Amino acid sequence: MAAAEADGRAPLLGQEARPWHTPPIWGVAADREVQPARRPDPVAKPSCWANGETDPSIFHGGCGMADSAIFIGWGEGIAGREQSSLTLFNEVLAYYTGLQKRGEIESFEAVLLEPHGGDLDGFLLIRGEAEKLDRVRRSEEFLGYNARAGLALRNLGVIGAYIGAGLERQFAVFGKLLAEL
Numbered sequence: 001m002a003a004a005e006a007d008g009r010a011p012l013l014g015q016e017a018r019p020w021h022t023p024p025i026w027g028v029a030a031d032r033e034v035q036p037a038r039r040p041d042p043v044a045k046p047s048c049w050a051n052g053e054t055d056p057s058i059f060h061g062g063c064g065m066a067d068s069a070i071f072i073g074w075g076e077g078i079a080g081r082e083q084s085s086l087t088l089f090n091e092v093l094a095y096y097t098g099l100q101k102r103g104e105i106e107s108f109e110a111v112l113l114e115p116h117g118g119d120l121d122g123f124l125l126i127r128g129e130a131e132k133l134d135r136v137r138r139s140e141e142f143l144g145y146n147a148r149a150g151l152a153l154r155n156l157g158v159i160g161a162y163i164g165a166g167l168e169r170q171f172a173v174f175g176k177l178l179a180e181l
Contacts, residue, residue, distance in 0.1 A: 066129065067167075068128060069163045070136070070160060070161065071157075071160075072126070072149075074149065074153040074156050075120060075155030076154050085153060092145050105128040106128045107126075108127065110122070125161075
């Protein structure tokens with residue numbers, strides 16, 4: 001059992017890494033058996049639906065108020081900088097967890113892609129209200145983490161995105177423009 005597990009904390013990514021399971025990005029490796037994901041109950045509804053919300057469309061944006069997102073994608077790690085990229089990844093996860101607890105973002109998700117022959121190895125999707133995400137995006141911490149990532153990873157990209165009501169607004173504009181053609 002890892003020291004972090006002994007005191008009740010989850011171990012950091014990469015602790016006690018198995019050499020046969022080292023993905024090409026961030027140097028992340030599993031430290032224990034991965035359990036199969038549970039399939040969501042197709043009949044279950046999000047808890048916010050109990051408050052009268054019943055629209056399951058892709059434009060709904062879930063139970064929160066997120067209308068925007070920040071997509072941060074990266075490619076392979078730069079040789080010799082794997083350990084620093086792993087350390088940075090754990091710092092970044094802690095940073096976004098703090099932002100979520102303080103209500104500065106609604107949620108975030110880290111994604112590792114399977115090898116596919118392309119330049120994108122993984123990404124973070126940070127969800128929130130546009131104004132709050134704009135403040136986060138201009139913060140010294142956010143800029144610093146991305147600058148450090150750019151020194152450890154190839155093909156780093158930070159892109160604004162529309163989700164939920166923001167996506168619905170964008171499609172409404174597109175529909176109006178199409179109708180005018």
